[in-house]
Amino acid sequence: MNNPDSVPAMPEEIHADAPQGDVAADTVADRLRERISRGELAPGTPLRDAALAGELGVSRNTLREAVRLLVHEGLAVHQLYKGAAVKRLEVADVHDIYAARRCIELRAVEESVYSPAEALDDLDRRVTEAERAAAAERWNEAGTCSLGFHRAVVHLLGSARLDRFFDTTAAQLRLAFAEFPQEQDFQAQYVPRDRVVCDLLRSGGRAEAAAALRQYLDDSEREVVDMVRAAAAARQS
Amino acid sequence: MNNPDSVPAMPEEIHADAPQGDVAADTVADRLRERISRGELAPGTPLRDAALAGELGVSRNTLREAVRLLVHEGLAVHQLYKGAAVKRLEVADVHDIYAARRCIELRAVEESVYSPAEALDDLDRRVTEAERAAAAERWNEAGTCSLGFHRAVVHLLGSARLDRFFDTTAAQLRLAFAEFPQEQDFQAQYVPRDRVVCDLLRSGGRAEAAAALRQYLDDSEREVVDMVRAAAAARQS
DNA sequence: ACGTAGAAATGGTTGAACGATCCTGTCAAG
DNA sequence: CTTGACAGGATCGTTCAACCATTTCTACGT
Known part of the structure; x- marks a missing residue:
C-alpha cells in the first residue's frame, strides 16, 4: 500500500513567508498543523516519519521533533513502536x-x-x-x-x-x-x-x-x- | 569556564521507575524538568546539547527533542544558533x-x-x-x-x-x-x-x-x- | 482453517559528518 | 589606547546512514 515511488515526492516548496528566524522543526510543525486543521490529514491518519520527511523535504530527525510537538499539543497521539497518528477526539x-x-x-x-x-x-x-x-x-x-x-x-x-x-x-x-x-x-x-x-x-x-x-x-x-x-x-x- | 573534563561525566543511571512504555526523549525531558525545578539548573543556564547529552547518556538528537519540549512548555527559551537556556522569568x-x-x-x-x-x-x-x-x-x-x-x-x-x-x-x-x-x-x-x-x-x-x-x-x-x-x-x- | 516462523516495514536511537553562525581573543591600523 | 578586521574555536542546525527493537504482514506447514 505504501507505494515506494522511486521518484521522490516533489518536496513542497518552502514558503517564503515561513518564519526565517525559526528552526526547521517548528516550520514543519506549522505545516503539519495546517494540514490537520484543514482536514487534509484526517483524525486517525498515521504520521509515518519516513514518508512525511521525504514529502516535506526534511530529515527524519527533524520531522520527529515536529511530530513530538504536535503530540505535546494534543493534535496527535503516540504509541511506543507504533508511531504517531492524528488524534481522534473522543x-x-x-x-x-x-x-x-x-x-x-x-x-x-x-x-x-x-x-x-x-x-x-x-x-x-x-x-x-x-x-x-x-x-x-x-x-x-x-x-x-x-x-x-x-x-x-x-x-x-x-x-x-x-x-x-x-x-x-x-x-x-x-x-x-x-x-x-x-x-x-x-x-x-x-x-x-x-x-x-x-x-x-x-x-x-x-x-x-x-x-x-x-x-x-x-x-x-x-x-x-x-x-x-x-x-x-x-x-x- | 566550561571545564572540558577529559573524563566524561558519569552518566546518571537510568531510574528503574522511569516510565518504561515511554520514549527516551520524554524521560530525558522529565529529568531536565526535575533539575530545573529543584534549582540545579538555574534560570539563564544554557542547555548545551553536547554536554547534556553526554551527561544523561543519550544522543544529541534525543536530547534536542527533549529540550524542544521544555521550550514548548515555557521552561526554556530558544534562540537560533544560540541554543536553549533555562527561562528567566520577567x-x-x-x-x-x-x-x-x-x-x-x-x-x-x-x-x-x-x-x-x-x-x-x-x-x-x-x-x-x-x-x-x-x-x-x-x-x-x-x-x-x-x-x-x-x-x-x-x-x-x-x-x-x-x-x-x-x-x-x-x-x-x-x-x-x-x-x-x-x-x-x-x-x-x-x-x-x-x-x-x-x-x-x-x-x-x-x-x-x-x-x-x-x-x-x-x-x-x-x-x-x-x-x-x-x-x-x-x-x- | 489455524498457528507459526520468517520477512518486511516501521519505529527508536545512535554516531558521525558538514555547513552556518556566534564568540573570543589577537593583531594591526589609526 | 581604541577600534576594527579577522582567524580560530565552540556551538548550533541539520542531514545521513546505520543499527536494534517491535510490530505487522505473509506465506508456509500442519
Whole structure:
C-alpha cells in the first residue's frame, strides 16, 4: 500500500513567508498543523516519519521533533513502536475541552468590567466580520471569524498563556470538524448568538452575557458530542 | 569556564521507575524538568546539547527533542544558533501567570457548587498536609503541599487539560523561586490562608472564598514580582 | 482453517559528518 | 589606547546512514 515511488515526492516548496528566524522543526510543525486543521490529514491518519520527511523535504530527525510537538499539543497521539497518528477526539475529550472553555470564557466575561473600551470594540469588529462572512454564505470563513470572537473574549483576560492555551484547545476542537468537512456550515448558526453575547457585554449586562454564553457553550458542546458519536458510528460500519 | 573534563561525566543511571512504555526523549525531558525545578539548573543556564547529552547518556538528537519540549512548555527559551537556556522569568511573565491563575482558580471556586463532597474533602486533606509540614518546619514540603491544594482546586473544574495547563504554569512560576532557594520558606506564610479559603469553600461561602483567594493571589503576585525584580537587580551587580 | 516462523516495514536511537553562525581573543591600523 | 578586521574555536542546525527493537504482514506447514 505504501507505494515506494522511486521518484521522490516533489518536496513542497518552502514558503517564503515561513518564519526565517525559526528552526526547521517548528516550520514543519506549522505545516503539519495546517494540514490537520484543514482536514487534509484526517483524525486517525498515521504520521509515518519516513514518508512525511521525504514529502516535506526534511530529515527524519527533524520531522520527529515536529511530530513530538504536535503530540505535546494534543493534535496527535503516540504509541511506543507504533508511531504517531492524528488524534481522534473522543466524547470525553469534548467534555474536557468545553469544561476548559466554560472556565476561561465565562471568567473573561465577568472580568470584562476592567477591560478598556477599545478591547470591547475589537470584539464587535470580530462579530461584524463573522456576520459579513455568514451573509455571503462563506460558512468556512464565518466559522473562523466566530472563533476569532471567542479568542478575543479570552484575550480580555490579558494573559498570553491563556491565549495560547485557548488556541491549542480550539485546534483540538477542530479535529471534530475535520472528519466532517461538509458540516462546517453548522457553525454559522452560532454567529447571531455571538452577536447577542457581544452586545450584552458592551452594554454592561455581564450576568446576562455570561448566561447567554453558557447556554451557547452547552448547546455547542451537545452538537459536537453528537458529531463525534456519529463519526465513531460511521467508523464502525 | 566550561571545564572540558577529559573524563566524561558519569552518566546518571537510568531510574528503574522511569516510565518504561515511554520514549527516551520524554524521560530525558522529565529529568531536565526535575533539575530545573529543584534549582540545579538555574534560570539563564544554557542547555548545551553536547554536554547534556553526554551527561544523561543519550544522543544529541534525543536530547534536542527533549529540550524542544521544555521550550514548548515555557521552561526554556530558544534562540537560533544560540541554543536553549533555562527561562528567566520577567515581571511581565509573573503578571501573565497570575492572570491565568486568577482566571482558573477563581472560576473553580465559583463552580465548586457542583463539586461532590469528596472532592472538597480532598481539598481539606491537602491543606492539612501542608499544615503538618509547616508545623514541622519542612518549608519546602509545605510549599509543595500548598501548591497541591491549589492544584486540587483547579481539579474541581474536571478538565484534564486545565489541570495540565495549571501544572506547566506552576512549573514556570517555580523558576522565580529557583533563583532563591533559601527563600522558599516564605511560601509557608500562605498555608494559613489556604486553610481559610478551604474552610470557606466547604462551608458554602463561595463569594467569601473567592474574595479571600483573590486577595491571596494578589499578595502572592506582588511578592513574586519583588523576587524577580530582586533577582534582576542582583544580576546587574 | 489455524498457528507459526520468517520477512518486511516501521519505529527508536545512535554516531558521525558538514555547513552556518556566534564568540573570543589577537593583531594591526589609526 | 581604541577600534576594527579577522582567524580560530565552540556551538548550533541539520542531514545521513546505520543499527536494534517491535510490530505487522505473509506465506508456509500442519
